[in-house]
Amino acid sequence: MTKTVRSCLAITLRMILGGLFIYAGALKIADPVVFAGNVAAYAILPTFGNYLVAATLPWVELICGVLLLTGYRLRAGATLIILMNLVFTVALASAIIRGLEIDCGCFRQAGPKTTPMSALLRDLGLMAGTLLLLWLDGWRSGRDNVS
Amino acid sequence: MTVFLKLVTQMIVIVVVAAGIGLVLNRRMLVEAWTGTVNQSPTGELPNAHRLPLPLGIMQVKELFDRGEGYVIDARDAATFAGGHIRGARSLPLAEVEKQLPEFLKQFPKTMPLVIYCNGYGCHDSMELGKKLIRAGYWEIFIFEGGYPQWREEGYPVEGTKP
Numbered sequence: 194m195t196k197t198v199r200s201c202l203a204i205t206l207r208m209i210l211g212g213l214f215i216y217a218g219a220l221k222i223a224d225p226v227v228f229a230g231n232v233a234a235y236a237i238l239p240t241f242g243n244y245l246v247a248a249t250l251p252w253v254e255l256i257c258g259v260l261l262l263t264g265y266r267l268r269a270g271a272t273l274i275i276l277m278n279l280v281f282t283v284a285l286a287s288a289i290i291r292g293l294e295i296d297c298g299c300f301r302q303a304g305p306k307t308t309p310m311s312a313l314l315r316d317l318g319l320m321a322g323t324l325l326l327l328w329l330d331g332w333r334s335g336r337d338n339v340s
Numbered sequence: 341m342t343v344f345l346k347l348v349t350q351m352i353v354i355v356v357v358a359a360g361i362g363l364v365l366n367r368r369m370l371v372e373a374w375t376g377t378v379n380q381s382p383t384g385e386l387p388n389a390h391r392l393p394l395p396l397g398i399m400q401v402k403e404l405f406d407r408g409e410g411y412v413i414d415a416r417d418a419a420t421f422a423g424g425h426i427r428g429a430r431s432l433p434l435a436e437v438e439k440q441l442p443e444f445l446k447q448f449p450k451t452m453p454l455v456i457y458c459n460g461y462g463c464h465d466s467m468e469l470g471k472k473l474i475r476a477g478y479w480e481i482f483i484f485e486g487g488y489p490q491w492r493e494e495g496y497p498v499e500g501t502k503p
Contacts, residue, residue, distance in 0.1 A: 248366035
């Protein structure tokens with residue numbers, strides 16, 4: 194893989210993933226109470242925990258999205274996105290195991306439902322994309338986002 | 341190891357900053373959630389987010405209908421509704437709920453009992469519409485699972501049927 198191809202691929206991935214997380218975060222920030230309802234539907238956290246997650250998680254998503262898009266602190270942002278996706282995947286898997294018929298609450302806060310299974314597959318895809326981005330970033334020379 | 345520590349530190353800083361912004365901007369919602377007054381939130385969204393529409397049998401629906409309590413909502417599409425529906429029912433097709441909801445919210449208070457039906461036991465549109473209306477803040481949502489076919493077969497009042 195040439196350096197140009199790697200760099201183009203990394204930029205494309207950054208735009209897509211960054212854009213997606215900014216979009217996901219912004220939608221939830223716009224209506225935290227509805228998002229709290231979606232979190233509550235997973236029946237994992239106590240009542241107040243649902244609100245706490247609804248108040249904070251979208252901002253982590255948004256900021257990580259901005260970091261990915263700008264390339265600033267890329268590895269920290271990308272690693273956080275992977276960690277968040279891991280948590281989402283576990284939550285969705287538990288919803289599937291318990292047979293909960295819920296909307297994942299991932300993007301749209303109302304409207305057509307995304308089933309837990311399709312949301313889980315999407316999360317795994319996003320995780321793979323972010324891992325690929327980290328790997329491509331690791332190949333880059335002359336610039337270390339961590340230092 | 342130093343690189344790893346730096347990465348972890350950066351991640352912690354990001355989370356703390358993001359969570360801080362979220363906590364400050366949503367402080368009112370959090371205080372209300374903590375004190376248990378959040379159900380007075382204008383959207384009325386969370387407290388009933390868990391609830392599911394309650395299925396009703398035809399006798400109970402007829403009783404509500406006769407007493408004039410609540411309102412009957414038809415979840416089928418507009419053309420099917422035009423071809424015959426329970427007398428006095430209001431059409432709110434599942435496919436158009438997003439479009440029609442603002443007008444619907446103005447017309448029907450959230451405390452009003454709503455009985456939703458569609459095309460009988462094989463039809464799930466009424467249940468889906470019921471869930472959406474609960475999410476929109478309605479409190480008393482009932483599903484008439486026998487739907488229009490059962491109502492018509494019983495000879496109960498219908499309108500819009502072609503002669």
